Amino acid sequence: MNKSFAVRLLFFLLLSLTISCLSPSQQGEKASFFDYTDCYGNRVKLDSVPARIISLSPAITEMVFMLDDGNKLVGISDFCHYPEATDTMHRVGGMQNINVESLVALNPDVVLIGSIVTKQDMEKMERAGLKVVVIREETKLEGLCDALSVIGQLLDKNELADEQIQKIHNQLDSVKSHIDTTLAPKKVYYVVGFGEQGDFTAPQNSHIHEIITAAGGENIGKDLTSWSVSREYLFEADPDIILIRKEDLEMYGKTKPYTSLRAVREGHLYPIESGWIDIVSPRNILAIQYINNLLK
Secondary structure (H helix, E strand, O other): OOHHHHHHHHHHHHHHOOOOOOEOOOOOOOOOOEEEEOOOOOEEEEOOOOOOEEEOOHHHHHHHHHOOOHHHEEEEOOOOOOOHHHHHOOEOOOOOOOOHHHHHOOOOOEEEEEOOOOHHHHHHHHHOOOOEEEEOOOOOHHHHHHHHHHHHHHOOOHHHHHHHHHHHHHHHHHHHHOOOOOOOOOEEEEEOEOOOOOEEOOOOOOHHHHHHHHOOOEEOOOOOOOOEEOHHHHHHHOOOEEEEEHHHHHHHHOOOOHHHOHHHHOOOEEEEOHHHHOOOOOOHHHHHHHHHHHHO
């Protein structure tokens, strides 16, 4: 198993264990600019809009840029690669074994983390005097809008966040209106992993399943509860379309026994940007639109 696949698979497995945990601000106390209780029961109060932000989540980083505040990011995780402006930003490491001292040195007003970061690491940051907000790593597309709303509150960009949320809903509605419901949906296989270490695809409780369904396809993993599948399952599922990260396309297309899958033989193996589909982010709409076009 190569290192990049191992990291991706760990991310997916951690994501599938995430619990639902958004909650409203507290009432009956002196009002703060931002008053929020996050996934871990961690209550954070800010008296003013943060000017220096660290983001340890690729999705959160994307949303901060989406709300035109990317210039406030003084540090990002090694997994934050979008938008292009992140190429020159200061990186503070991964989402595990976090070097808290390096975060403190950046003097942030707030550290934004996903719930993949452990509660223990969050508590270490708090003990070091950092303000930490945990925004749940969503497993559903609707949760993306919830997260965007919270970040909009934090950045005092409520109106812009609402506009972006409405734009996402409009784009989803547009795709839905072009799906021919009179026809049986084509079967879609997204290759999460493949090779000697096994085959993996998106199960029913994943955001990838939602992406494929929203595009008008039928996820071959719709009845699965885990990411792992057997070779026999793949051939019995007989997908009409296979999607794979663009960097893995060439290798998959010439590796046995995948070359015998009908979709590969008939030229229906397609590349997709991993950033569009591997995490819940605003760019999921691009994956939905792309898959919808392939299904037509």
